[in-house]
Each structure stands twice: as C-alpha cells, then as structure tokens.
Amino acid sequence: MSVQPPRLQEDATTVASTVAHLIPPAPRPARRPVKRFAGASVNLLYVPALALFAVFTVYPLVSGVRLSFTDWDGYSPSWSWIGWSNYARLFTDATFRSVLLTTFVYGIGSTLVQQVLGLGLALALDGKVRGRSAAKAIIYLPVLVSPIVMGTFYYLLFQYDNGALNDVVVALGGERHAWLSTAASGVTIIVIVNSIQFVGTSMIIYLAGLQSISPEYTEAAMLDGANAWQRFWTVTLPLLQPAFATSIILNLIGGLKLFDVIQVLTGGGPGTATSSVSTLIGTTYFANQAAGYSAAMGVALFLIIAILTVLANAALNRRRLEQQ
Amino acid sequence: MAIGASLTACGESGAGSGTTTLEFQTAQATDSPLLTVLKRVTADFEEQHPDITVDLKTGGNDYESQIKVRLAANDPPDLWATHGWSRDRYGQFLAPLNDEVWAEHFNDVLAPAMKNDDGEFFALPVDTAVSGLIVNETVLDKAGVTADSIVDWESFLQAVRAVADSGAVPLTLAGSKDGSAGNVVDWLAPGAFTDAQLASFTEGDFPSPAYQKVLDVLEQFRQEGWINQDYSSATGDDMARALAEDRAAFALSSNFLVSQAQQYTPDVTLQFIPVPALNGSKSYLIGGENTAFGAAEDGEHLEEAKKYLAFLATPEVDKALAESTGSLPGLTNVDADLGSLAPSYEKWVTPGKVALQPFFDRVYLPNGMWNTVVTTADSVIAGQSSPAASTEKVASDFSTLYKKTD
Numbered sequence: 001m002s003v004q005p006p007r008l009q010e011d012a013t014t015v016a017s018t019v020a021h022l023i024p025p026a027p028r029p030a031r032r033p034v035k036r037f038a039g040a041s042v043n044l045l046y047v048p049a050l051a052l053f054a055v056f057t058v059y060p061l062v063s064g065v066r067l068s069f070t071d072w073d074g075y076s077p078s079w080s081w082i083g084w085s086n087y088a089r090l091f092t093d094a095t096f097r098s099v100l101l102t103t104f105v106y107g108i109g110s111t112l113v114q115q116v117l118g119l120g121l122a123l124a125l126d127g128k129v130r131g132r133s134a135a136k137a138i139i140y141l142p143v144l145v146s147p148i149v150m151g152t153f154y155y156l157l158f159q160y161d162n163g164a165l166n167d168v169v170v171a172l173g174g175e176r177h178a179w180l181s182t183a184a185s186g187v188t189i190i191v192i193v194n195s196i197q198f199v200g201t202s203m204i205i206y207l208a209g210l211q212s213i214s215p216e217y218t219e220a221a222m223l224d225g226a227n228a229w230q231r232f233w234t235v236t237l238p239l240l241q242p243a244f245a246t247s248i249i250l251n252l253i254g255g256l257k258l259f260d261v262i263q264v265l266t267g268g269g270p271g272t273a274t275s276s277v278s279t280l281i282g283t284t285y286f287a288n289q290a291a292g293y294s295a296a297m298g299v300a301l302f303l304i305i306a307i308l309t310v311l312a313n314a315a316l317n318r319r320r321l322e323q324q
Numbered sequence: 325m326a327i328g329a330s331l332t333a334c335g336e337s338g339a340g341s342g343t344t345t346l347e348f349q350t351a352q353a354t355d356s357p358l359l360t361v362l363k364r365v366t367a368d369f370e371e372q373h374p375d376i377t378v379d380l381k382t383g384g385n386d387y388e389s390q391i392k393v394r395l396a397a398n399d400p401p402d403l404w405a406t407h408g409w410s411r412d413r414y415g416q417f418l419a420p421l422n423d424e425v426w427a428e429h430f431n432d433v434l435a436p437a438m439k440n441d442d443g444e445f446f447a448l449p450v451d452t453a454v455s456g457l458i459v460n461e462t463v464l465d466k467a468g469v470t471a472d473s474i475v476d477w478e479s480f481l482q483a484v485r486a487v488a489d490s491g492a493v494p495l496t497l498a499g500s501k502d503g504s505a506g507n508v509v510d511w512l513a514p515g516a517f518t519d520a521q522l523a524s525f526t527e528g529d530f531p532s533p534a535y536q537k538v539l540d541v542l543e544q545f546r547q548e549g550w551i552n553q554d555y556s557s558a559t560g561d562d563m564a565r566a567l568a569e570d571r572a573a574f575a576l577s578s579n580f581l582v583s584q585a586q587q588y589t590p591d592v593t594l595q596f597i598p599v600p601a602l603n604g605s606k607s608y609l610i611g612g613e614n615t616a617f618g619a620a621e622d623g624e625h626l627e628e629a630k631k632y633l634a635f636l637a638t639p640e641v642d643k644a645l646a647e648s649t650g651s652l653p654g655l656t657n658v659d660a661d662l663g664s665l666a667p668s669y670e671k672w673v674t675p676g677k678v679a680l681q682p683f684f685d686r687v688y689l690p691n692g693m694w695n696t697v698v699t700t701a702d703s704v705i706a707g708q709s710s711p712a713a714s715t716e717k718v719a720s721d722f723s724t725l726y727k728k729t730d
Binding site for chain 2: 073074075076077089094095155158159160161163176178179180181182183186266267268269270271272273282283286287288289290291
C-alpha cells in the first residue's frame with residue numbers, strides 16, 4: 001500500500017514564490033566597509049576550527065601516510081624509505097587478514113544489533129509513555145561513559161574468578177565458565193558490550209526521525225484501513241530513511257574502529273582472536289616495533305572505512321530516492 | 325613576558341629556586357614493593373641533596389609504549405627503567421656508565437646481556453635475574469611429591485600428574501594481557517634446542533621443529549587441563565594469589581612473583597628449582613638483566629642523574645632495592661637478604677654448578693619479537709591455534725624482523 005503525502009506545503013511554497021516575483025526589488029543599500037568587515041569576521045570564526053582540524057586530523061593523516069612508506073621502528077632516530085613494501089605485506093599477512101575479518105564482524109554485528117535495539121527502543125518511547133524521559137536518559141547514559149570504564153565494568157562481570165556472572169552461575173548450582181576464553185564468545189561479548197554502550201545514540205537518532213514524521217501520514221493510512229504493522233512498514237519505516245542512513249553509518253564507523261573495549265576485555269586475545277585492526281595497529285606499532293607497517297594498516301583501515309561509508313551512504317540514498 | 329619566563333624557569337628547574345628536578349620513569353605500578361622502597365630511598369637522597377628533586381613516575385602494562393613515545397618525540401625522561409633492554413634497545417639513548425665509581429662492582433654474570441663489544445654498559449643493574457621453576461612446596465606435599473624429586477622433564481611431568489590428581493592446578497598462567505605465556509617459551513626454549521640450532525638463530529635460520537616442541541608442551545598442558553581454568557582473564561596478580569592460597573603448584577616466572585604472593589600470604593612455602601630440560605640435557609636456571617635504570621645521554625641533567633644512580637648503587641640502598649624484588653643484587657659488593665628464597669639461592673646459585681641460560685627472546689630473537697612470542701603461545705594455550713600454525717607465525721615474523729635488523 002502507498003500513501004500520497006499531502007501537497008499543502010508544496011503549494012504554499014509555490015504561491016510564496018509567485019508572489020515574490022510580483023513584488024518590485026527593494027533599492028540596494030549603500031555599501032559600507034563595516035558590513036564587509038562584519039562578513040569577514042563571520043568567516044574568521046571558522047579559522048580556529050580549521051586550525052584544530054589541520055593540526056589534529058590533517059597533519060596526523062599526512063604524517064601517517066608518510067610513515068607508512070618507511071621501516072621506522074617507532075622510537076629510533078634512524079629509518080629508511082621502503083616504498084610500497086608495507087602495503088604489499090598487508091596482502092600476505094595472515095594475521096592482518098583474520099583480524100580484518102573480525103573487524104568486519106565488530107562493524108557489521110554492532111551496527112545490526114544497534115539498529116534493531118535502537119529502533120525498538122525509539123518506537124517504544126515515541127509517544128506519551130510514562131517515565132519516558134527517565135528511560136531515555138538511562139539508555140543514553142552509557143554513551144557518556146568512557147569505553148575503558150564500560151569495558152572494565154563488563155570485565156568484572158565476565159571474569160572467571162570473582163566475576164559477577166560466574167558468582168550467579170555458582171549460586172545457582174552451575175560451574176564457572178571462562179566467558180572470554182574463546183574467539184567466538186569473546187567477539188560476541190565485545191559486540192554486545194559495544195552495542196549496549198552506543199544503542200542510546202541510535203535510539204536518539206530514530207526518536208528524532210520518528211518525531212519529524214507528520215502524524216498526517218499515519219492518520220491518512222489509518223483512514224485507508226492500514227493496521228499497525230502496515231502503518232509501520234509502509235509509512236514509518238520509509239520515512240525513517242534519513243535516520244537509518246545517519247545511524248547505520250555512525251555505528252558502522254564506530255564498530256570498525258573499535259579499540260578500547262577490546263583492549264580492556266580481552267587485550268585482543270586469545271592470541272589475536274578478538275583483535276580489531278585498531279588494536280593490531282597498536283601492538284604492531286609498539287610491541288612489534290613496526291611503526292611503518294602499523295601506519296600502513298592505519299591507512300588501509302581509513303580507506304576501507306571511507307569506501308564502506310560511501311557505499312553505504314549511496315545505497316541508502318538510492319533507496320530513499322526510489323521510495324520518494 | 326616576565327610571567328612566561330618565570331614559568332619556564334620553574335618547569336626546567338623544579339619547584340624550589342635553584343632546584344633540579346629529575347624525571348624518573350620507574351615502570352613500577354603504584355602497589356609494587358620496589359616502588360615503595362624507591363620512594364623511601366629517594367626521600368633520603370633528596371634530603372642529602374636539597375638541590376635535586378626526583379619525580380618518580382609510575383608505569384603499568386603500557387610502560388613500554390610510554391617510553392617509546394617519549395623517545396620517538398625526542399623527549400626522554402632523565403632516568404628510566406630498561407626492563408631487560410638497556411643495551412639492545414635503549415643503548416643508543418643512554419649514557420655509558422662503565423666509568424662510574426660503582427662500575428667496578430658490576431656483576432659480570434650480567435655482561436652477556438648488558439655489555440657491548442667495547443665493554444660499555446648503559447644501566448645500573450639493581451638486581452640480577454636468576455629464576456627457575458617456582459614450586460609451591462605445600463601443594464607438592466599434598467600431592468605426595470617433593471621438589472627434589474623433579475630432576476628432569478619426565479619427573480616433572482610425573483609431579484604435574486600427581487598435583488592434578490590432588491585437585492590443585494599444576495601450572496598457573498595469566499592471559500595475553502600479562503605476557504606470562506611468553507615466559508613459558510623463554511623458560512622452556514633453552515632446553516628445547518641444540519647448540520647448533522641456537523647458533524642458527526643468529527644466522528637468520530629459524531629451527532621450526534624445535535620451536536614447535538615448546539608449543540607442543542603448552543598444547544599437552546591445555547589438553548590435559550593442567551593450566552588454570554581462568555587463564556584467559558587471569559592477571560599476574562591472580563597467579564600470585566593462586567600460589568599464595570596454595571591453589572597452584574608451579575609457575576614459570578621471575579622471582580618477583582614470589583614477592584607478590586608473599587604480600588597475600590607472608591609464610592607461603594615457595595622456592596625455585598632449576599628448569600628441567602625438554603631435550604633431556606641438564607636442568608638450568610634463567611638469568612640476565614632484570615631491574616636496571618639508565619640515564620638519558622642527551623639529558624639536561626645528566627650529572628645529577630648520575631649522582632642519583634650512584635646513590636642507588638651504594639650497598640645499603642641497592643640491598644634494599646634488590647630485596648624488594650626478591651632477586652640477587654646487581655652489584656658484587658652488596659649482600660642482600662633474599663628472605664624466604666635464600667635456601668633456593670644457596671642450593672642452586674651459590675655453588676655455581678647449574679648453568680645460567682639467558683632470556684631466550686632477548687638473545688636469539690630479533691628486537692620486537694616478544695609480542696609474537698606471547699600471542700602465539702597464548703593462542704595455543706587457549707586452543708585457538710595449533711602448535712604448528714603458531715610456529716609458522718613465529719617463523720614468519722622472525723624472518724621479517726631478522727631481515728630488518730640484519
């Protein structure tokens with residue numbers, strides 16, 4: 001079923017435009033240097049932000065790309081240019097390949113979980129629900145907490161000895177379980193912890209999206225006899241497309257860059273089974289003393305995220321245009 | 325302008341007028357026994373030298389990263405702990421100390437690890453690492469075995485089986501965040517290779533079958549359930565507690581672990597014995613540079629830093645420092661009370677009959693291999709990788725890093 005949106009707003013815009021053409025243009029005010037200066041001063045406000053962006057984003061990026069063509073060990077005063085060797089090594093490094101795969105699991109897994117939970121919570125809290133503000137605050141609160149703190153909290157939960165979860169298991173007559181000891185359980189727990197922490201962001205984005213949908217659309221659908229599921233599927237969901245795009249891309253980037261929670265929960269272990277590319281970059285730089293190779297990994301991750309983001313954005317925009 | 329100038333002066337010289345502040349990266353956690361002693365003796369030093377203040381900086385698991393960042397930024401502290409790498413990694417940044425007054429007491433046991441071909445060394449050796457297989461005698465007693473009965477690999481395995489049958493954990497280890505999996509390799513590797521195989525490392529050839537033997541041991545221990553169940557989430561502190569509470573029988577670690585365990589149970593019955601060799605040769609001890617402090621060669625306060633090191637090298641101060649780590653002093657003119665480990669030192673070290681093997685990774689593997697050693701051993705212990713696959717990874721990284729350093 002499809003619902004034709006009302007044309008009231010569009011008609012009003014057309015009328016306003018027509019009227020505007022009929023009104024003679026007002027005489028131009030005399031040019032005064034003060035106004036030009038005022039415009040310039042507004043532009044100058046960008047400078048501090050641009051300077052910070054240049055120092056903390058552009059310079060490290062350029063420096064990282066430069067470093068990726070060297071064999072620098074990360075601390076010695078001497079190094080050599082080695083061309084594309086570090087990038088060639090990426091293609092033959094089995095550890096990098098397996099860690100990249102795990103990183104995709106973090107990125108895609110976290111994104112999926114956060115979309116489902118975030119949208120569900122947004123739908124539950126959209127409308128006049130008792131305790132709505134308190135619930136929103138509680139769900140959003142973990143976003144404000146440092147991932148290190150979040151990771152430590154869950155480490156204390158999943159720890160073998162003294163872990164709260166195992167204490168409960170033992171109290172119920174079960175045996176302690178090493179929750180973080182395998183790749184599968186470690187990766188799953190990390191995805192869950194990351195999703196729980198940032199589900200509040202998705203919820204807020206979807207809530208904003210839901211509140212921007214005019215009730216007239218759903219009312220029209222109701223008049224056409226659409227049930228709740230049909231209204232959600234054919235009216236609400238298509239009109240949430242911009243929110244989907246924002247939330248999915250933000251979560252995907254966050255998941256692919258995951259670092260802190262992994263570091264605290266498993267340290268990337270056992271072995272490198274729960275490592276992400278970000279944690280591998282850290283250990284390659286400092287522990288393996290291969291700063292150049294580590295920088296090449298960083299550039300590769302940057303390109304992967306950029307390409308995936310562009311593709312995801314294009315796909316979501318195309319879907320939105322098709323629905324319009 | 326005047327305010328700016330005075331602030332700069334404060335930053336360079338410390339809090340008081342004419343006072344020099346030495347920045348000292350200790351690598352010690354806030355609760356470490358060594359840091360407690362360092363704080364006490366530093367206060368004594370400052371009292372004797374009112375013109376020098378020492379800013380003791382603590383460090384945790386990321387100490388290595390911290391110091392590398394400082395070196396990369398060309399902003400080294402005045403003094404820092406070299407954690408086994410005073411010559412091969414930090415030698416290019418540290419001032420040679422072989423002409424210092426106290427240098428004549430340098431323990432030559434440390435020469436292969438700390439001195440270069442010109443006889444220079446770059447750090448004050450506070451202690452000398454001499455370690456073996458740490459045994460909990462109470463746990464062994466309950467299992468019906470004695471430490472003296474462990475004379476070779478077979479008898480060690482028999483003791484392990486007896487401990488497992490008694491319900492205790494034979495070998496306590498901590499997960500990848502701690503690095504104790506790498507210690508197992510460092511401790512067992514000297515007994516897994518022939519002299520020819522060891523020589524091949526220095527020529528760039530990696531003897532994979534022999535290395536795999538070490539990882540096969542870990543695989544056997546994993547399959548038999550001879551390693552603590554909480555391995556993956558355990559820390560070094562958990563290892564100490566397991567020994568202190570008589571829950572575990574053996575550990576392959578430096579004697580610092582014994583000091584840690586004694587903080588929980590002061591009268592815990594821990595000793596060390598020589599490590600049984602995997603290849604059937606004679607048992608051995610592991611040794612080399614342990615706690616050592618160097619001074620930045622290009623530091624603005626090198627003279628003051630050397631003065632501080634000279635103070636730490638005085639017999640009574642070095643004695644206190646070495647005792648806090650449970651290790652032999654690094655200087656020959658110091659006689660430390662080795663506490664509960666004294667019988668082990670007297671039995672195995674003093675007669676000089678047991679061979680002292682260097683830390684395997686520091687001598688035979690290229691600089692930067694430690695993380696690979698830890699993660700590959702960790703993968704085997706956690707059942708995430710086979711010994712063969714992990715050995716292949718070590719061999720690959722060895723090849724890459726060897727080419728770089730060759």
